[in-house]
Amino acid sequence: MEEIIINGGHRLQGTVEIDGAKNAILPIMAASLLATEGVTEIDDVPILADVYTMSAVLESLAAEVAFDKNSQKLRIDASKPLNYEAPFELVSQMRASIIVLGALLARLGVAKVAMPGGCAIGSRPIDLHLKGLRQLGARITQNGGYIEARAQKLIGADIYLDFPSVGATENIMLAATLAEGTTFIENAAREPEIVDLAIMLSEMGAHISGAGTETIKIVGVKKLHGISHQVVQDRIEAGTMMVAAAITQGHVLIKNAIGYHNRPLISKLTEMGVKIDERDDGILVEGPEKLRPVNVKTMPHPGFPTDMQPQMTVAQLLADGVSVMNETVFENRFMHMNELRRMNADFEIEGNTLLLHGPADLRGAQVEATDLRAAAALVLAGLVADGETRVGQLQYLDRGYYLLHQKLSLLGADIRRVDIDASGAEHPVLSAI
Ligand SMILES: CC(=O)N[C@H]1[C@@H](OP(=O)(O)OP(=O)(O)OC[C@H]2O[C@@H](n3ccc(=O)[nH]c3=O)[C@H](O)[C@@H]2O)O[C@H](CO)[C@@H](O)[C@@H]1O
Ligand SMILES: C=C(OP(=O)(O)O)C(=O)O
Numbered sequence: 001m002e003e004i005i006i007n008g009g010h011r012l013q014g015t016v017e018i019d020g021a022k023n024a025i026l027p028i029m030a031a032s033l034l035a036t037e038g039v040t041e042i043d044d045v046p047i048l049a050d051v052y053t054m055s056a057v058l059e060s061l062a063a064e065v066a067f068d069k070n071s072q073k074l075r076i077d078a079s080k081p082l083n084y085e086a087p088f089e090l091v092s093q094m095r096a097s098i099i100v101l102g103a104l105l106a107r108l109g110v111a112k113v114a115m116p117g118g119c120a121i122g123s124r125p126i127d128l129h130l131k132g133l134r135q136l137g138a139r140i141t142q143n144g145g146y147i148e149a150r151a152q153k154l155i156g157a158d159i160y161l162d163f164p165s166v167g168a169t170e171n172i173m174l175a176a177t178l179a180e181g182t183t184f185i186e187n188a189a190r191e192p193e194i195v196d197l198a199i200m201l202s203e204m205g206a207h208i209s210g211a212g213t214e215t216i217k218i219v220g221v222k223k224l225h226g227i228s229h230q231v232v233q234d235r236i237e238a239g240t241m242m243v244a245a246a247i248t249q250g251h252v253l254i255k256n257a258i259g260y261h262n263r264p265l266i267s268k269l270t271e272m273g274v275k276i277d278e279r280d281d282g283i284l285v286e287g288p289e290k291l292r293p294v295n296v297k298t299m300p301h302p303g304f305p306t307d308m309q310p311q312m313t314v315a316q317l318l319a320d321g322v323s324v325m326n327e328t329v330f331e332n333r334f335m336h337m338n339e340l341r342r343m344n345a346d347f348e349i350e351g352n353t354l355l356l357h358g359p360a361d362l363r364g365a366q367v368e369a370t371d372l373r374a375a376a377a378l379v380l381a382g383l384v385a386d387g388e389t390r391v392g393q394l395q396y397l398d399r400g401y402y403l404l405h406q407k408l409s410l411l412g413a414d415i416r417r418v419d420i421d422a423s424g425a426e427h428p429v430l431s432a433i
Helices: 022-034 049-060 095-108 127-135 166-176 192-203 235-247 263-271 306-318 335-342 372-384 404-410
Strands: 002-007 013-016 035-037 040-043 064-068 073-077 110-114 139-143 146-150 158-160 182-186 207-209 215-219 228-230 251-255 275-279 282-286 295-297 322-326 347-350 353-357 366-368 388-392 414-420 426-428
Touching (some): 002 372, 022 035, 022 049, 022 166, 049 095, 127 139, 127 146, 192 207, 235 251, 235 263, 235 306, 235 372, 235 404, 263 306, 295 306, 306 335, 306 372, 335 366, 335 372, 372 414
Parallel strands (some): 013 251, 040 228, 158 182, 295 322, 366 388
Antiparallel strands (some): 040 073, 064 073, 139 146, 275 282, 414 426
């Protein structure tokens, strides 16, 4: 059993490097299935459990995948005939595997993918994905826990999404690249990871415009080819580090961080009294002695990201007064708060609204992650808590952060990751995956 152990109270100082984005690499890996010629080579690939899971999904479909951890390069050859079925054992490990549905349908005219379940943060249906694919001409059936989509040919369509779903936008983009004619996705998701996917698809030979706006236009082409692509930086990892600096009175340069990807977070941290300097070499964050309370509402991009909500609640807890967090994207994303209560946090939950009474006098405790960003929030709380915090269930953290403890340790935190054996002895963990 592994744990991260933190002794709080250290100011973070220095420079931190950020990896490629989990939420960009996963759809990019799915997109590589569309290349019938050449191989796809991807740089700056984050070393994450989800990347290994997606590699296994692609291999189950008969793509050849090679991931070199040292150079962080991923090579995918999908040029040979592919299978059309993504099995339950893999899809159930990671919801994002549903994105192979659109790619397989476009490439093979048929796809069978296990229905992804919900997860701790919400039920997460895929009705919008299916609605979009149906509008492109797919016949979709659900049987025995699998979704099967078939189409002799996909035909471009005008698709309006009731909600700007990231995954639905990506699935439809992948399917539409090889459809006959033009597709418009209206009320599309506008996240930077959508833009990165569009860049990659364009490099492969797709005709896409408007990614990053509400309307994406895709003119279908006959075929796509392998390319080299560098994954965009992970704005959520960058944001997590910004909050770490903000709450520890730190002085941290987030190297090469992209300010316009984190505009709402920068705005809210500034309101809290954090000094933020967007420089050519990254974003410099200086935490104040006292944080001011602030109200936050999560929204699809360019609103405040739900994936920064748990981390932000730690900063709000430490602020001098009452702050409000309103979570509008997922229905159950306050699971970390019960763990923070063990650390002496004072708050009330009313539906999807959280009232945080600061300034909290956080005390170290044994806590357990319930999902990926909950894990990050608990580590952040440990950085400022009095005494020792032990964070368990690190498999969630490993989905989205590589060696977070090492990065924080290099900035001056007293933090280590250990494997605890049956006798209770602790062994240092040097490489998480
Ligand atoms: C791998 C990846 O990129 N994951 C991100 C992606 O997840 P994901 O793509 O799953 O998130 P969506 O944008 O699709 O979901 C947002 C909301 O829409 C709902 N919905 C979605 C699809 C659908 O068909 N029907 C429906 O009702 C969901 O239940 C949720 O309440 O965007 C989320 C919202 O920014 C982020 O938290 C995740 O980190
Ligand atoms: C919710 C997240 O990811 P996923 O959609 O992969 O579960 C996340 O990155 O915070």
